[in-house]
């Protein structure tokens with residue numbers, strides 16, 4: 001079982017407050033393996049964050065309310081269950097600890113999904129990822145989507161249709177919607193107040209527009225080359241999302257128009273992409289896309305989610321005529337750079353060229369991906 005990460009082209013943070021975002025899945029994925037066991041234990045192996053834990057099933061059963069049927073509401077986070085799980089894991093409400101959040105999300109989905117059946121099975125779940133954790137590429141959503149899909153399937157709530165021969169098989173729309181909703185609860189545990197765009201891309205993949213829960217796949221998009229750069233500056237989506245909310249509360253008349261402007265950036269980008277598909281893409285189209293990137297990056301700085309390492313990315317790429325912005329929650333993490341069709345790669349780790357000096361830096365990971 002696997003789910004992809006994502007890059008947000010425009011609309012991060014604003015999307016949490018009901019504005020439009022454009023996002024695309026990446027060819028970097030998170031993988032999950034679930035094994036039924038007879039050990040009377042629930043084990044989780046998370047090699048990316050060096051976490052290997054197990055619990056007795058009898059201990060986990062004690063966390064369930066007398067009637068298991070009270071659990072399993074996919075539309076609301078059960079605050080009482082979260083509180084009991086925090087006690088079990090030994091963390092406070094405001095925890096930002098990577099391991100604790102991953103464990104809470106796992107146990108929450110496990111208990112909720114199996115509570116209705118009255119039986120908690122013993123099993124071993126292993127999750128590993130090609131995505132950097134906490135770098136803006138939606139690793140939390142890919143993790144939550146994998147957990148939701150695997151546990152719903154193990155509980156029999158959705159069919160286990162994925163055999164080894166059918167490694168690319170998918171569920172139907174009803175099952176996908178259920179996976180997406182449970183993944184959203186996982187995101188709630190990890191992010192606090194997610195918009196839902198990341199779990200939607202993690203569930204369905206592709207390139208899409210997301211607006212207040214409404215998903216519009218962009219079926220025809222031009223081939224775009226985007227460079228992804230990881231500044232490797234650690235940050236927490238939860239903290240950054242909360243910081244933007246604080247700024248909105250403090251300066252509503254200043255920040256709300258910024259979010260409105262980001263909305264317009266997303267819509268103008270969508271419009272330009274569609275013109276590029278209908279006509280032949282021209283240098284003028286690229287000028288517009290580049291200006292939109294610059295405008296949005298300024299807006300994100302106004303929201304307080306920039307970082308000097310991201311400023312460096314923008315400056316270094318601009319010196320080569322390329323335009324960049326942060327992607328995801330910002331505060332470090334990854335940035336995206338639009339590459340014009342003629343941009344060539346020479347030297348560096350995977351090529352290099354005009355951006356060689358930046359890509360060659362040992363502190364940055366660079367990947368080129370093709371959209372469209």
Ligand SMILES: Nc1ncnc2c1ncn2[C@@H]1O[C@H](COP(=O)(O)OP(=O)(O)O)[C@@H](O)[C@H]1O
Pocket residue numbers: 030046047048049097098099100101102103127128129132133134135136137138139140141143190191235236237238328329
């Ligand atoms: N492969 C993984 N293994 C375990 N936990 C993961 C994994 N990927 C993501 N997570 C969880 O997601 C959190 C990171 O989420 P977040 O701060 O939203 O960053 P992003 O989604 O941009 O990568 C981690 O702290 C961890 O709890």
Ligand SMILES: C[C@@](O)(CCOP(=O)(O)O)CC(=O)O
Pocket residue numbers: 011012013014015016135136137138139140191193194195196197198237241327328329330
């Ligand atoms: C900042 C935000 O728009 C995207 C966060 O993405 P990531 O967790 O940094 O990959 C939050 C959200 O949409 O839930």
Ligand SMILES: [Mg+2]
Pocket residue numbers: 138139140141191198237
């Ligand atoms: Mg995330």
